[in-house]
Amino acid sequence: MKKNSTKILAFILIAILICACNAVKRVPDGKSLLTKNTILVNGKSTNDETASNQMYQKPNGTLLGYKLRLNLYNLANLNPDSTYQAKFKNNPGLYERQAKILSAKQVDRLGQSFLYKGIHEFLKSTGEPPVIIDTTKTKKSLLRLKFYYFNNGYFNVKTDYNIDSVGRKKAKVNYNITTGPAFLLDSIRTSIMTPALDSLYKTNKEPSLLKSGSQYKTSDFEDEKNRITTYFRNHGAYFFQPTYVTYDIDTIGKKNKADVNLIINNNNIQERDSSRTEPFKIYKISDVNIYTDYSPANSKTPIKDSTTYNNFNLYSYKKLKYKPRAITDAVFISKGSTFSDTRTTLSTRYLNNLKIFNYPSIQYEVDKRDPLGESLIANVFLTPRKKYSFGATLDFTHSNIQDFGIGASVSETIRNVFNRAETLEISARVNIGSSKDMANPNNNFFNVSEYGLDMKLNFPRILLPFGTEKIIPKRMIPSTSISAGFSKQRNIGLDKENFTGGLAYNWSPKRSNTAKLELLNAQFVRNLNPDNYFNVYTSSYNELNNIASTYNTKAENLDTSNNLIITKGTAGFTDDVINGRTLLTPGSPDYKQVESIEERRVRLTENDFILATSYTFTKTTKKDLADNTFYQFKTKIESAGTLLTAVSNIAKLPKNISGNYEIFNLEYSEYIKTEFDYIKHWDFGKEKVIAVRSFFGIAIPFGNSDYIPFSRSYYSGGSNDNRAWQPYSLGPGTTNASNDFNEANMKIALSAEFRFKVFGDVKGAIFADAGNIWNVLDNVIDEKAKFSGVNDLAEIALGSGFGLRYDLSFFVIRLDLGFKTYNPAHDEGNRWFREYNFGHSVLNFGINYPF
Structure with a gap:
C-alpha cells in the first residue's frame, strides 16, 4: 500500500508541475498567443475542414484539450549553455573547486551532459513553441479564404478579420466571411476546333461534370478537364494535354448565373523558333516492338535474335530466352489498335506483375513510314532481373501466442523457369520464441520453436485445360500458384508436424478489387505428443x-x-x-x-486432414498508405471434405465403425465456413481518424465431421482483437474461459478506435472492442458455450481502453491498455465495470494498427 501511495503521490506532483506551467511564458510583451481560429460565414461559425486548412497559423496542438507540447517547450531552458556558464560567473572560484575534483575537461563536458543540456534539447524538440499571432500571416490566411470561397462560386465574397483578447497575452482570430449569393452554371457550350475531337466528345457516353443549374466550383472545372483529357488520350489523341482545355465564363448581364463555353484549340506545334497549329490527329499503332533484354549498356549494340508472334516483334541483344506468348500476353497494345493510355498502363502493370523484369518502359514514336503521319510505333523496353536471387531475413516477432520470437529465413528465387515467365520460390525458415502460455516444466526462456521448408511456383496465367479468357480476361492480370510446405513445431506442448499443398488462382476484376480461388488447399496436421x-x-x-x-x-x-x-x-x-x-x-x-x-x-x-476449396473477394478504396478515408470489404467462403465425400460415395467406399469415411486411415474434416470482414476509416483532419471494424465468421461441420479442427476454429482476445482479454481467454459464450486456449466455430467482433496525434511521431488512441465466440451446430455439449438464439447476443463482451503508437514510417509500434468493461462471464446484472481497474487490465504490444 505504501508503495502504491508513493506512486500516486509522484504522479500527482508531476501532473501539478505540468499543469502549473505558464502557457504564455515564452510570449513577448505586446504579443498574443493564438488560442483559436474562428471562421464566421455570414455570421455563423463553420467547421469546414477545408476552410480551416487555409490558415497559415493554427493554435498549439492539444491532447484531450491540454496543450501538452506547448507546456513541455516552456519547461525547457532555451539557452542551457549560457545558464551553465553564468553559474560559474555568479560564483567565483566554483569552477576551480570543481576542476580539482573532476578536472577542467570533465567540468566542461558536464555542461554538455543530458542533465544540464540534453534534457532541455529533448523538451524543445518534443515540445512546440508558442504560436504567436502574426498579422502578416493572418492577412495571408484571409486572402486564401477569399480565394477558397471565390472558387466555390461566391464571386462577390467579402472578407475581414478581428482579433479578440481572451486573457493575458492570449487572443483569438475571427475571420469574417460574407459570401453573398452563390453563382450557378447556366448555359454550357463547347467550341472544339479539331473535328475528330469534336466527334469524340459528342459520342462520349460519360456525363459531363459541368451541369446547368449546379453551383460553380473550380474543382469541377478541373475534374472535367481531366475527364476529357483521359477520354481523348484513350481514343487516339496521343499529343493531347489538359492545357488544351480552357473555359470562357461569362457573367455579364446575368444575376448570379454564369454561361460557360468549353474551348479546345488545335494542337500547338513548336518548330525551332516558330510555332504553328494544326488539328489533332487520332493515332493508330503500326508496330509493337518488344526488346526483351534491354539495358543502357547494350542499347547501341546490334540485335542478335528476333521473332514475330501474333503481330508482335520480339528482339533480343542476345539469345531470346522467352516463349513469345509469355511476353505478348502481358502487352495490351496491339498492331492496328488505337492509341490508349489505359492499354499502356495495363501493360506496365502486367509486366511488373511478372516479377521477372525491372521497371518496364513503354515509349511511342511517330511512324515516319506513314505519309499521313497518323501512326505510332510502340517500343516496349524490358530489363530482365537476375535469373537466380538469394535472400535472407532476420525478424523479431510478437504474436497472440508468442511473447517474443526470433525468426530467420533464407530463400532462393528462380525466374523464367520454363521460359514462360514463371517464378519458383524456395524458402527455409526457423523460429525460436518465448511464451508464458506454454507448458514449460524446465522454465526455459525459449520454449517455442519451428522450422519449415516451403515451395511456391507462380504462373502468370490461369492454368486450366480449357480457355478462360472470356471469364477472366488478361486485363485482370490472372496468375496461378502451386505451393507445398512442411513445418515442424514445438509449440503448446503437443508439438506437431504440418504438411500443406495448394493450387490457387488470383486475379483483379478491377483496380480496387482482388479475387482468389483456392481450388485445392490440403493440410495434414500430425500431433507428435498427444x-x-x-x-x-x-x-x-x-x-x-x-x-x-x-x-x-x-x-x-x-x-x-x-x-x-x-x-x-x-x-x-x-x-x-x-x-x-x-x-x-x-x-x-x-x-x-x-x-x-x-x-x-x-x-x-487427433490428427487432422483437411482438403478445402475456398473463394476470397476483397474490395478496397484505399489509394495509398497515407489514405485515411477509405473502406475495405473482404469475404471468404470455404468448403472442406465435400470432394472427398463425393468420390467416396461414387466409389462406394466402406465407412469405419463410427460411420465416417477415412483417407490414409484418418477421418478427414468436412465443413463449410464463411467470413465477412469490413473496415472503414474517416479522416477528420489534423491527424484525427476514426476507424471501425466488423467481423463475422462461422464454420459448420457436417457429413464426415461433427466439429471444426483447431487450426480452422476462432478465438477471441489479443492485441488485434478484443484487447481487454488475453488471446484465447474470452468465451466461448459465458464459460468464463474455463479451458486453456478456448476456441469455437462462430465469432462476432466489432471494434472502434479514435486516433489522434500526441506529439511528433507519437500517436494516441481511444478504443472499444466488442465480441465473443460460440459453439454452434457441433458436438460441444456445454450449454454456456453454445449460441442458441438472438438472446445470446447479450453475451457479447466489451473492452475499452487507450493506447500509444510510435510511427517509424515503415511500421508502427503499438501499446494498448484494455479494460474489461462488460464481461458476460459474470452473472446478469453484475457484468458492467466489475473488473474495470488496472489490476484486471491487459497490456498489449503490437506491430502496426489492428485494423
Missing part, C-alpha cells in the same frame, strides 16, 4: 482431477498424492466414467463435465 495434453491444458486436468477425487474407483489411476496420473490415470478414469464403471450417471453435471473434457481432448489431439 500424451502431453493434460500437462498443457491444466484447467481441464484440474477439473477432471477434482471430479476423480470423489468418483475414482481404481488406485492405479492415482499417484502418491492421490492425483490422477498423466496419461495413464486420466485416460483410465475417463474410460471408467463413460463406460459406467463409476457412480457417475449419464446426465449428471459431473458426468457431462467429464464427457466435455474428453470430447475436447479428442478434438485437440
